[in-house]
Amino acid sequence: MKSKILVFFLFVCILPVFAGGASEDQNSIVLWTNEGESEQALDWLNTLAARFEEQTGFALEIVSKDTEALREDYISASIAGAPPDFLWTVNDHAGPFKTAGLLDVVNDMYDADVFVDTVTFNGDAYAVPISAGNHLMLLYNKNLISSAPNDVNEFIDAAESITGDGVYGLVYNQIEPFWLVPWLGGFGGQVFAEDGVTPTLNTSAMVDTLAFLSDLKTVYGIVPEESDYGTADTLFKEGKAGFIVNGDWSLSDYVSVFGDDLGIAPLPMINKTGEYPAPYTSGKYFMVTAGLAEEKRELIKEFIAYALSAEVQEEMVSAFKRLPARKSVLDSPLVADDPILASSGKQMSYGTPMPSVIEMRAVWDAIKPEMNAVLFSGKSPNDAARAMQETAEAGIQNLQ
Amino acid sequence: MTIRQFFFSRRGDSPFKRILIHAVLICMCIITVYPVLRIASVSIRPSNRLLSTDMAIIPEDATLNNYVSMLVERDFLQWLSNSLLLTISTSLIGVSIAASSAYAISRWYFPGRKLMIITLLATQMIPGAMLLLPLYIIATRAGLINTWHGTIFAYSVTAVPFSIWILKGYYDTIPRELEQAGLVDGLNRFQVFYRVILPLSAPALAIALLFNFTQIWNDFLLARIFLQSPSMITWPLGLARLQEQFQTQWGLFAAGAMMVSVPVMALFLFSARWLITGLTLGSVKG
Amino acid sequence: MFRNVTNVGFTVLAVVGAIVLMEVLLYLFLHKTLKFRKALPIVLIAPAVIGIAVLILYPIVYTFVLSFSNMNLSNLRVSSGLSHSIGQFFTNIANIFTVPILKQQYFFPILLRTMLWTAIQVTFHVSIGFFMAVLLNRPMRLRGLYRALLLFPWAVPQVIAVLAFRGEFNYEYGYINTILGYFDIEKIRWLTDGVWNFIAVNITNIWLGVPFMAIILLGGLQSINPTFYDAAEIDGVSKFQRLTNVTIPLMKPVMVPAIILGVVWTFNNFNVPYLLNQNELETTDILVTALFRAAFLEFRIGFASALALIIFLILLSISLILLKVTKPDIQFQSEKKRLKEGETL
Known part of the structure; x- marks a missing residue:
């Protein structure tokens, strides 16, 4: 008998240790974001949440996770039954999360007419856009290059003229297919067919693109033998490269290095087609977890409305040089009068929205090794394009 | 410590062997420590450059920022x-x-x-x-x-x-x-x-x-x-x-x-x- | 910050208190109520057993259960088509051997590469580690300094060390390529060429793994009683014989567990091959990195769980074979006798 009392006592003592802490989660709203400390956007997001709490009395708990971890953990947490309430993240995540049935339709949460296009599936919006852009553009060092080239021929001439003695005409991330896509668009190609899910990689446009990228190295010799993101970035910062192809996220970093000597231009027109390269555009989006209580959803709607108000959007534009999703701010003098933002905006207007379907990953995984094979081991563009298509189709098969 | 002491103490190994052992150890130490020093080098490099063509550990424009x-x-x-x-x-x-x-x-x-x-x-x-x-x-x-x-x-x-x-x-x-x-x-x-x-x-x-x-x-x-x-x-x-x-x-x-x-x-x-x-x-x- | 200090402090006290309380009560229960003779050892292992069961065994069992499921991105929850069945288990197992695990690579080439990787790593770790330990075991000047410097990599967080090496293997800026450049030798494509990338991953992990092995072997060397060597010297054996007949047998109890753990850890080493291979060359992937890609890039979770099970079985058989072949007998043979003595104590 005595021992039974003791055992009971033991449970009573241990329980509080394992029970505390979890209870308070019920009322707070949890937001996961992929914003980090790189541009200090996380700090800004925290201030937004603090101001929101002041206004409404509702606290937001903001958890920062890197892009990969956010994708993995959101799925894990959803299986475990405790996902965060909403997300502030990149559009690539919408595809897998929507396929897994984790996201709510957000048609009612914002006014689609006053914002740029968002992620839709079958006509329903699954994300609310926060910023637009994330697109590649042509940046140049004005100490080496006097003016922006209009077409590829001018561009190659300018690059050739400064190449040599450890200086390269052009540097870019030769590893990632994200850097191939703009040129593909310029040669008149598309990653997916009209239906948005069938890969169209074995095309003459892809062959032209691969040949063009290969020629930059072998024929004109204006790019380094091999360069990943870090190499390209360092060469450019060290003044050892005239042009770099890089995204809008790098702008604030380069401005701090070059100041007024940083030139920005759209990627040059392809002479063969007369088209401008079309980089993928995306941006940051709110996504809302499916199955939330109505009150919670209302609060989230309120926060989204606040975070996307013209005033807050302007704040984001000034602080991070990101293009806003609200059209009125995008067209305002704040953007038009800023030389950097204006050029970035011009480039964005040539871009195509990056697809959010899950097939996208299979396509990236298919292009990457073949692009590398063409650039680094001299595989013929024709063979590479054919192989890409096969791998992409097999990869999509695997997703079923 | 004189050089003599350094080379002739305790064990009866020849000076040549001693030098060889120290040389091997020093090489190993360099291989071991150099990559770590390169991280240290990145940390004192301004403007967020991961890489550098320069082999020197301490860059000219070093900073503790x-x-x-x-x-x-x-x-x-x-x-x-x-x-x-x-x-x-x-x-x-x-x-x-x-x-x-x-x-x-x-x-x-x-x-x-x-x-x-x-x-x-x-x-x-x-x-x-x-x-x-x-x-x-x-x-x-x-x-x-x-x-x-x-x-x-x-x-x-x-x-x-x-x-x-x-x-x-x-x-x-x-x-x-x-x-x-x-x-x-x-x-x-x-x-x-x-x-x-x-x-x-x-x-x-x-x-x-x-x-x-x-x-x-x-x-x-x-x-x-x-x-x-x-x-x-x-x-x-x-x-x-x-x-x-x-x-x-x-x-x-x-x-x-x-x-x-x-x-x-x-x-x-x-x-x-x-x-x-x-x-x-x-x-x-x- | 100070709130955290007090919070963590109190929680630690509570956890420790709970553990102690549990032990005391368990002891009283077993000893006084059940009159169980071996109450003390049960009480002593109880916290470890409970902790390991919850945190390590339960997840392993869960993985086993998942391998019976068709869980993937479109069947994530029961409501959206998730189901478990024995048939699905066999389908998952069959898929491992018949469907590419990565985009193009099948199971057996990856398994072979994993084995090769493990063999290379353990061989180098043990041989360089042994060599280093022998050198550091000699009485000489500056020994303390050498020791501290050579064991340094162990103290650097692995993830950071790998990132540093990724920089060293950079085509333009890497250390080795820069040296090759001085001599006008063609630079090596460490990060984009399959074979060289595999070599680069191996070099990195050798750098990372040798110090730990050296520490353990150095410990083993230092414990050898010098009289064994004196005896060997009198018998007039050569230096090589001394190594094979005296040193290595005496170090077996230290080496065998270290090698077995080394095999297991290397086989399952995720950080080094994954982080160094940012270009996702399939020819550098070993089983665990392939598993990760299947599980978290494509969310083929049922399939990946079955693969984890296969990896587990492979490792278990390798370890059992190693234990059989090497027989770390000094400990194991005397064990029964020792425990008997302990009982009567």
Whole structure:
């Protein structure tokens, strides 16, 4: 008998240790974001949440996770039954999360007419856009290059003229297919067919693109033998490269290095087609977890409305040089009068929205090794394009 | 110390052999230390350049801005203090748990003993990445996510299997006679354990502690499950925030990396003496 | 920050208190109520057993259960088509051997590469570690300094060390390529060429793994009683014979567990091959990195769980074979005798 009392006592003592802490989660709203400390956007997001709490009395708990971890953990947490309430993240995540049935339709949460296009599936919006852009553009060092080239021929001439003695005409991330896509668009190609899910990689446009990228190295010799993101970035910062192809996220970093000597231009027109390269555009989006209580959803709607108000959007534009999703701010003098933002905006207007379907990953995984094979081991563009298509189709098969 | 003394002392090796040995050791040291110095070099390079064509460790435009920025502008001290708190407390708990369990396994036969020894090894065999999802599910169902007690519980257990292995081997070599003497002196079995066995095992305990410490200090997998709230995060999560999809703040990252290596180095140098004699007695004497 | 200190402090006290309380009560229960003779050892292992069961064994069992499921991105929850069945288990197992695990690579080439990787790593770790330990074991000047410097990599967080090496293998800026450049030798494509990338991953892990092995072997060397060597010297054996007949047998109890753990850890080493191979060359992937890609990039979770199970079985058989072949007998043979003595104590 005595021992039974003791055992009971033991449970009573241990329980509080394992029970505390979890209870308070019920009322707070949890937001996961992929914003980090790189541009200090996380700090800004925290201030937004603090101001929101002041206004409404509702606290937001903001958890920062890197892009990969956010994708993995959101799925894990959803299986475990405790996902965060909403997300502030990149559009690539919408595809897998929507396929897994984790996201709510957000048609009612914002006014689609006053914002740029968002992620839709079958006509329903699954994300609310926060910023637009994330697109590649042509940046140049004005100490080496006097003016922006209009077409590829001018561009190659300018690059050739400064190449040599450890200086390269052009540097870019030769590893990632994200850097191939703009040129593909310029040669008149598309990653997916009209239906948005069938890969169209074995095309003459892809062959032209691969040949063009290969020629930059072998024929004109204006790019380094091999360069990943870090190499390209360092060469450019060290003044050892005239042009770099890089995204809008790098702008604030380069401005701090070059100041007024940083030139920005759209990627040059392809002479063969007369088209401008079309980089993928995306941006940051709110996504809302499916199955939330109505009150919670209302609060989230309120926060989204606040975070996307013209005033807050302007704040984001000034602080991070990101293009806003609200059209009125995008067209305002704040953007038009800023030389950097204006050029970035011009480039964005040539871009195509990056697809959010899950097939996208299979396509990236298919292009990457073949692009590398063409650039680094001299595989013929024709063979590479054919192989890409096969791998992409097999990869999509695997997703079923 | 004269050169003569340097070359002709104690053992009768020829000067040539001595020089050769020192030369080999110096080469090995360079290979070992150089990559670390390169990280240090990134941390004092301005404008966030990861790479440099320059082989010099200290760039001409060296600056300590990255360190200042990490310490002043970021929550680095908060991350570091969270890490220190968790690591010190849980590695002590972990070693205590392992020390007592290893004693039981070393000294008694009980049902399931052999199974337990094999299980301890087997726990190391399942790929860690695959445990992410199940751990998430358990932690959520038990309400352990975002709580200190959940984190402390998880960290206390992580390095226990390895520690038990090390400690059991060590206890095995401690002679019975010492325990018998203790019992004759009127100590009970438990007192024998902590008055006789534990002091004798100090070296092995030091190894177990060091292993626990480094394992928990560097952990990312459990941290990202258990620690969500910004005020609770440890340095591995904090440094990960400096890496974004394409852009990484390499200078800050390297500065942070240098600073987080300090506690491990300190503990390492502090326990080096024990560590080296530690594994000795442990396994070979018996 | 100070709030955290008190919070963590109290939680630690509570956890420790709970553990102690549990042990005491368990002891009283077993000893006083059940009159169980072996109450003390049960109590001593209880916290470890509970902790390992919850945190390590349960997830392993869960993985096993998942391998019976068809869980993937479109069947994540029961409501959306998740189901478990024995048939699905066999389908998952069959898929491992018949469907590419990565985009193009099948199971057996990856398994072979993993084995090769493990063999290379353990061989180098043990041989360089042994060499280093022998050198550091000699009485000489500056020994303390060498020791501290050579064991340095162990103290650097692995993730950071790997990132540093990624920089060293950079085509333009890497250390080795820069040296090759001085001599006008063609630079090596460490990060984009399959074979060289595999070599680069191996070099990195050798750098990382040698110190730990050296520490353990140094411990073993130091414990060898010098009288063994004196005896060998009198017998007039050569240096090589001394190594094979005296040193290595005496170090077996230290080496065998270290090698077995080394095999297991290397086989399952995720950080080094994954982080160094940012270009996702399939020819560098080993089983665990392939598993990770299947599980978290494509969310083929049922399939990946089955693969984890296969990896587990492979490692278990390798370890058992190693234990059989090497027989770390000094400990194991005397064990029964020792435990018997302990019982009567």
